[in-house]
Amino acid sequence: MDLEAVKIENLTKRYGKNEVLKGINLTVSDGQFYCLMGPNGSGKTTLTSILASIRDKTSGNISIYGRAPGQARNLIGYMPQENFSSAALTGRENLLYFAGLMGYSSREAAKISTGLLKQVGLLDDADKMVSKYSGGMRKRLELATVLFEGIKLLILDEPTTGLDPAARRNFFNLVSNFRKKGITVFLITHIGADAELADMIGLIDNGKIIAQDSPDNLKRNNLQKNTLIIETKIRDERIKKILAVFNRGREVTEAENGYKISSDDIAEDIPPIIRELDSHGFEVIRLESASATLEDVFFKLTGHTCKKTTGGNF
């Protein structure tokens, strides 16, 4: 049987009368990369903070390598969303500070900090003030603060928010390297591309896990294989009604560059779509097919919440 890094059973959390987590069950195996996705207000940060022993649960069981979160602090490397490193210190000084908090002597801390700076590619910038670091460099420094000896579970709360694609890729390359050492990763993100890297994804909505599977299975089970985007010369509400027939009667999504429908077989669907639109006087100027992404699954399964929190503008 696999060793369980995280086991959560019937976890609930209430703030007064507001029940934020409603009986969460999930298991993360040792060495697994687990990703939790969910819209704003779905409860993912609350769940994460209970896991990181920052907040207390209301009821249920939670264990990290067989221990209660409060007893597993020396096994957890938690990276909150905010840039928690001190801008008034250098990269090296920040690591020395955290090494000291972990109980290392000055000599040990100096040695360990140099090693960590090397691992995250910041050795050359180690003595620069963090205020001079780019967003990506700062995140890598903060990643280093959760990689001290003995840390077995990384909890990363939206670590790539605000980073450019290159910095994001760089960050996850580092995470992948650390995974090879057997570290378990628990990632919270909104970004589908980041979630694709996970072994297992849990979708949380309104305080419940609504789907949990590998990225491929989630896409396979919750979407058609392809998305077809149809761009017409003019936009008209009637186009949505025509396309709904080809979308198995489901509502057609309006994308920035056209109308979006799901299709089992693009080659078979395209000619009748064009014919039908043409017969109603709507000229098709472009067709684009796209593979399903995790963000599509995310929108499909949590769409009602997204509409609520964004006022429908997504």
Added chain:
Amino acid sequence: MRQVNSVFIKTIKELYRNKTTVFWTVVWPVIFLFLGIFLFYRADPLSETPTFRAGITISMVVFSLMLSGFSTMPGIIATDRSNGLFLKLRSMPIKQWRDLLGRIFGLLFYVLVSAVLICAIGIVLGARFNLGPGNISVSLGFLVLATLAASGAGIIIGTFVKNINGAVITGVGIAVVSMSLAGVTFPYAFLPGALQAFSRFYPFSSSNAIISFMLSTEAFVGYNPINALQISFTIASSILLFVLSIILYTRFCWKAD
């Protein structure tokens, strides 16, 4: 001890690298020291005497320590909270009181260095202190006590006022207003009767009076603060403020909810 030392080093580096903090807690009291000696007390014939100048110097040391404790400490706490550092610390195997102790030692070090600097400038400007062995130790004791009390006040502000600007402004406001009401920055004799009573029992003005009495002259203080009631009340209220701050910080400051 390693955890406390780590927080201590971080705190003093952050304090000394913040030019605004250094200006308002060291340079500004030094400017006031010049103004006090060469402008505000000019009309008083006693202002020419070295011990009177020592009194002005000590007031500026207390002015500096109050600003450091009341505004710098909450500023640091609120900044760390805003950066998510407390969430991070809460997930780590560290006790709140160790983090707090490191912060307090950091501030104490900063205040003592500032005090030495202000006193050195005071001496250059003609101040002369009564450096009897008993005078120095009692004065140092009350300086440390006042710093702990000021840290305590700052910790309480930082614990409950979450916004960075709000925490700093609240600290500056309370420090400046209370200093004025208690006569830390101007003569005790000018205070109305009710405020004179307040001045004797407000821990900072009382410590200021005791240190000034020991190291300068009664003429500067305006009364003799060396009596059992005032001394015991000053010690008790300072310790109470400090202990209360530790309790409140460890219970509420790192709270995520």
